[in-house]
Amino acid sequence: MSNLGVFSNIVHLGADPALIAFINRPREAAPHTLRNIEIRGKYTINHIHPDFVEKAHQCSAKYADGVNEFHEVGLTPDYKNDFNIPYVAESRIQMGMELSEIIPLKNGTFLVVGNLVQAYVCEDALGNDGFINLAKTDSLVSLGLDAYYKVQPLQRFSYAKPEKTLEVLPF
Amino acid sequence: MSNLGVFSNIVHLGADPALIAFINRPREAAPHTLRNIEIRGKYTINHIHPDFVEKAHQCSAKYADGVNEFHEVGLTPDYKNDFNIPYVAESRIQMGMELSEIIPLKNGTFLVVGNLVQAYVCEDALGNDGFINLAKTDSLVSLGLDAYYKVQPLQRFSYAKPEKTLEVLPF
Numbered sequence: 268m269s270n271l272g273v274f275s276n277i278v279h280l281g282a283d284p285a286l287i288a289f290i291n292r293p294r295e296a297a298p299h300t301l302r303n304i305e306i307r308g309k310y311t312i313n314h315i316h317p318d319f320v321e322k323a324h325q326c327s328a329k330y331a332d333g334v335n336e337f338h339e340v341g342l343t344p345d346y347k348n349d350f351n352i353p354y355v356a357e358s359r360i361q362m363g364m365e366l367s368e369i370i371p372l373k374n375g376t377f378l379v380v381g382n383l384v385q386a387y388v389c390e391d392a393l394g395n396d397g398f399i400n401l402a403k404t405d406s407l408v409s410l411g412l413d414a415y416y417k418v419q420p421l422q423r424f425s426y427a428k429p430e431k432t433l434e435v436l437p438f
Numbered sequence: 439m440s441n442l443g444v445f446s447n448i449v450h451l452g453a454d455p456a457l458i459a460f461i462n463r464p465r466e467a468a469p470h471t472l473r474n475i476e477i478r479g480k481y482t483i484n485h486i487h488p489d490f491v492e493k494a495h496q497c498s499a500k501y502a503d504g505v506n507e508f509h510e511v512g513l514t515p516d517y518k519n520d521f522n523i524p525y526v527a528e529s530r531i532q533m534g535m536e537l538s539e540i541i542p543l544k545n546g547t548f549l550v551v552g553n554l555v556q557a558y559v560c561e562d563a564l565g566n567d568g569f570i571n572l573a574k575t576d577s578l579v580s581l582g583l584d585a586y587y588k589v590q591p592l593q594r595f596s597y598a599k600p601e602k603t604l605e606v607l608p609f
Binding site: 275276277278279280281286288289290317320321324325326329331334339367368372373375376378380399400401410411412413415416417418421423424425427428429431433436438 | 447449452460496500501510539547571573591
């Protein structure tokens with residue numbers, strides 16, 4: 268059964284191969300996502316935007332086995348490009364992931380590492396240098412247990428080197 | 439020798455014990471922080487704010503062994519409460535960490551897990567329920583390789599349960 272969850276602890280592990288990892292809570296607290304990933308070997312990561320933040324937060328509720336969380340919270344599954352795992356149609360940044368490894372950590376949580384194999388980004392957020400301005404997609408960040416924030420671009424800088432003055436880059 | 443670096447891939451692993459982890463790049467790319475943590479068993483995590491974002495970004499330059507990066511970039515080491523490892527005095531959220539474990543990952547990066555043993559937060563950012571409003575500390579977030587963003591509170595929600603309407607919480 269398709270499952271949705273809110274994950275705020277997501278890290279970039281490497282660019283080539285493109286690896287992204289996230290922390291899954293202990294299995295007894297959050298079993299569905301982990302089990303689905305183990306069985307299917309694939310999953311999607313979808314950004315949250317203000318127009319569906321309440322539905323997204325509701326995904327963190329512990330629904331019973333066999334409940335379709337897309338249906339419960341009112342989000343739309345989006346199957347495309349033979350991926351066989353649903354994206355969230357309402358999301359403007361969608362990532363298709365293939366499982367690389369699941370590493371159990373001492374405190375019962377898991378580091379789930381995946382290869383980024385598909386990505387969908389709305390074109391007007393994509394800069395000439397490949398930079399994605401996440402203020403243009405209105406992607407939210409989560410800070411603390413239960414809070415969502417909008418982001419506002421402040422500064423981009425050039426690659427830092429000793430004895431070299433930083434240049435400001437365009438957003 | 440004291441070392442500074444910019445780390446944007448930081449995750450919350452658990453509340454009790456309070457565990458925070460971060461990704462360190464491969465040892466050949468970023469050796470100083472990892473070596474210091476291995477030797478000392480302690481380190482600090484300090485938020486970045488707009489008034490020193492340029493100095494903070496400059497910390498990502500590969501300075502030679504034996505160079506004091508506080509001095510190079512113009513930030514101030516802040517030793518306090520017998521911790522023996524410097525905080526960044528300019529930062530308004532400072533965390534003192536004790537190493538728990540370093541987990542090497544397949545692609546050459548490391549997951550560095552630490553116990554939060556000291557924390558300093560400016561009082562006006564701290565709510566009655568213990569929530570820390572990171573817009574009030576003007577803490578920055580990093581999205582993408584080289585971009586810093588300010589945050590703007592959008593919404594806090596109550597703990598989600600099936601068949602229960604979410605409540606909005608104050609920031």
